[in-house]
Amino acid sequence: MSEFQVFLMERMMSLFEQTVEYNLSESGVKPVPLEDLVRYKPGVLDELLSTELNYPYANGNPELRENIAALYDGATADNVLVTVGAAEANYITTHTLLSSGDEIAVMLPNYMQIWGVAKNLGAKVREFHLKEKDGWALDLDELEKAVTPNAKLIAICNPDNPTGHILSEEEMDVVVRAADRVGAWILADEVYSGAERTREEQTPSFYGRYDRVVAIGSLSKAYGLPGLRIGWLVAPEDLVQRAWMRHEYITISATMLSNKLAAIALSPEVRPELIRRTREFVRKGYAVLEKWLEDHGNTFKVVPPDAAAICFVRYNLDVNSTEFVERLRKGKSVFIVPGDHFGMDHFFRISFGQPEEYLVPALNRIHEFILELQG
Numbered sequence: 001m002s003e004f005q006v007f008l009m010e011r012m013m014s015l016f017e018q019t020v021e022y023n024l025s026e027s028g029v030k031p032v033p034l035e036d037l038v039r040y041k042p043g044v045l046d047e048l049l050s051t052e053l054n055y056p057y058a059n060g061n062p063e064l065r066e067n068i069a070a071l072y073d074g075a076t077a078d079n080v081l082v083t084v085g086a087a088e089a090n091y092i093t094t095h096t097l098l099s100s101g102d103e104i105a106v107m108l109p110n111y112m113q114i115w116g117v118a119k120n121l122g123a124k125v126r127e128f129h130l131k132e133k134d135g136w137a138l139d140l141d142e143l144e145k146a147v148t149p150n151a152k153l154i155a156i157c158n159p160d161n162p163t164g165h166i167l168s169e170e171e172m173d174v175v176v177r178a179a180d181r182v183g184a185w186i187l188a189d190e191v192y193s194g195a196e197r198t199r200e201e202q203t204p205s206f207y208g209r210y211d212r213v214v215a216i217g218s219l220s221k222a223y224g225l226p227g228l229r230i231g232w233l234v235a236p237e238d239l240v241q242r243a244w245m246r247h248e249y250i251t252i253s254a255t256m257l258s259n260k261l262a263a264i265a266l267s268p269e270v271r272p273e274l275i276r277r278t279r280e281f282v283r284k285g286y287a288v289l290e291k292w293l294e295d296h297g298n299t300f301k302v303v304p305p306d307a308a309a310i311c312f313v314r315y316n317l318d319v320n321s322t323e324f325v326e327r328l329r330k331g332k333s334v335f336i337v338p339g340d341h342f343g344m345d346h347f348f349r350i351s352f353g354q355p356e357e358y359l360v361p362a363l364n365r366i367h368e369f370i371l372e373l374q375g
Contacts, residue, residue: 002119002120002122004120005116005119005120006116007112007113007116008112008340008341009111009112009337009341009342010113012025012325012337012338012341013025013026013335013337016329016335017335020329020333020334020335021333021334022333022334022335022358022361022362022365023335023351024334024335024336024350024351024352024354024359024362025335025336025337025349025351026226026351026353027161027162027192027221027308027309027310027349027351027353028195028220028221028222028224028226028278028309028351028353029195029221029224029277029278029281029282029285029309029353029354030224030281030353030354030355030358031224031225031226031227032223032224032225032274032277034261037225037261037264037265037270038264040264040269040270040273040274041264041267041269041270044264047260048257048260048261051256051257051260052256053255053256053257054256055252055253055256056253056254056255056256056259057253057259058244058247058248058252058253059080059081059082059240059244059247059253060080060081060082060232060253060254060259061082061259061260061263062077063263064082064230064259064260064262064263064266065077065080065082065232067263067266067267067271068080068082068217068232068234068266069234071205071217071266072205072207072208072215072234073205073207073208074207074208075207075208075234078237078240079234079235079236079237079240080232080233080234080240081232081233081235081240081243081244081247082230082231082232082253082254082259082262083230083231083232083233083247083251083254084229084230084231084250084251084254085218085220085229085230085231086189086191086216086217086218086220086231086232087113087231088231088247088250088251089216089217089218089231089232089233089243090113090114090117090187090189090216091113091117091250092233092243092246092247092250093187093214093216093233093235093243094114094117094118094121094153094155094187095117095121095246096239096242096243096246097152097153097185097187097214098118098121098123098152098153099121099122099123100121100122100123101122101123101124102121102123102124102150102152102153103123103124103125103126103148103150103151103152103153104118104123104124104125104126104151104152104153104154104155105126105127105128105143105146105147105148105151105153105154105155105178105184106118106125106126106127106128106154106155107127107128107129107130107138107154107155107156107157107160108127108128108129108130108342108343109129109130109160109162109163109312109342109343109344110155110157110160110161110342111157111161111162111189112341112342112343114155114187114189115155118153118155124150126145126146126147126148126151127142127146128142128143128145128146128147129142130160130163130165132303132314135165135303136160136163136165136303137165137168137171138167138171138174138175140171140174143174143175143178144178147178147179147181147182147184148182149182150182151182151184152184152185153184153185153186153187154175154178154179154184154185154186154187155187155189156175156186156187156188156189156206157188157189157192158172158188158189158190158192158193158203158206159190159192159193159195159196159203159305159306159307159308160192160308161189161191161192161308161310162310162312162337162342162349163303163305163312164192164197164304164305164306164307164308164310164311164312165303165305165306166196166203166306166307169204172204172206172209173209175206176206176209176210179210179212180210183212184212185212185213185214186206186210186212186213186214187214187216188205188206188207188213188214188215188216189216190203190205190206190215190216190217191216191217191218191220191221191222191231192221192222192307192308193205193217193222193307194221194222194223194275194278195221195222195278195279195282195307195308195309196279196282196306196307197279197282197283197286197304197305197306197307197308198304198306198307199306202275203307205234207234207235211236212236213235214233214234214235214239214243215233215234215235216231216232216233217231217232217233217234218230218231218232219231219262219265219266221278221308221309222274222275222278223265223266223271223274223275223278224274224277224278224281225261225262225265225274228254228258228261228262228265229254229255229258230254230258230259230262278309278353281309281353281354281355282307282308282309282352282353284356285309285352285353285354285356285359286304286305286311286352288352288356288359288360288363289311289350289352289359289363290304292363292367293313296367296370298316299315299316299317299370300313300314300315300316301313301314301315301316302314309351309352309353310349310350310351310352310353311349311350311352312339312342312347312348312349313347313348313349313350314346314347315346315347315348316346317346317370317373317374319373320338320340320345321338321339321340321344321345321346321347321348322338322340322341324338324348324373325337325338325348327369328365328366328369331369331372332365332366332368332369333365334362334365334366334369336348336349336350336351336366337349337350
């Protein structure tokens with residue numbers, strides 16, 4: 001048996017994100033307080049208080065699945081499986097579509113969960129990249145080479161983690177053509193859709209563009225509700241059934257209260273308010289971070305993110321990224337993500353989706369640390 005591939009970023013976050021004074025490792029915005037969520041929909045609190053804490057529908061309560069389906073052109077509740085976060089959706093989809101020895105093409109840099117799950121399955125991982133020099137645009141030649149006739153799955157993150165890049169319509173079409181050429185599935189992690197910084201229209205889904213797409217969503221990022229641990233996959237009905245069988249081995253279901261609160265969050269009345277709130281944090285927070293980066297001259301280089309509350313920053317300092325993050329955490333009690341966790345040294349991923357009164361003191365501590373590094 002091959003050596004287990006540790007999910008390096010989540011391992012580090014699990015160990016340290018609750019122990020620091022300033023956590024800028026998270027990729028969402030400041031979470032929504034429960035009282036604010038229920039305030040968006042008057043009269044719902046009594047219903048919640050009378051809820052029996054029983055099992056919900058194992059595949060997600062009907063109202064929730066209908067609200068999710070409404071976000072995807074042509075989808076119905078039968079195309080939806082509710083999971084415990086997008087992490088479970090990614091995991092069971094990969095296990096449904098891949099076996100040991102199969103090939104998967106993975107876009108990088110990326111949230112490395114699917115990359116690691118595939119490695120642990122014994123799949124052959126081929127990589128294609130977003131190129132920093134081209135504004136994190138997709139390397140089309142690498143994509144064509146990575147998607148061989150043996151490819152079973154293409155894994156995309158759009159908007160991307162960690163760069164915040166949104167694939168253009170043309171780039172999406174190229175991915176679909178590559179998949180169609182070999183009959184591969186597309187796993188599209190779309191959890192940052194709705195957290196757009198530079199435009200009002202929501203990032204389009206891969207769902208509906210091709211008949212072999214699994215679209216992954218979550219309440220954790222664009223909705224500011226990570227503590228509900230609600231994710232989902234949207235796919236053809238036969239794939240949903242196959243993934244559901246694996247869901248029963250792992251979690252059986254999310255909780256009843258999470259299902260009910262998620263249905264409220266995705267209701268037509270509440271969802272636009274949550275999206276508006278997230279975009280406000282993203283846009284105001286990036287303005288703060290952008291000025292801070294510019295104030296450091298040539299220490300940093302960044303391609304501004306199109307979406308999400310994270311920025312992937314190249315730094316001009318003579319220190320490895322994991323060492324940089326560890327020394328910052330221990331010395332200043334500020335936590336960010338090293339570029340090593342995306343296979344790219346001399347980068348770090350930093351969150352800016354927090355109120356200014358939280359973000360500015362954290363950045364000030366990083367500034368102090370940089371001055372110490374520079375002597």
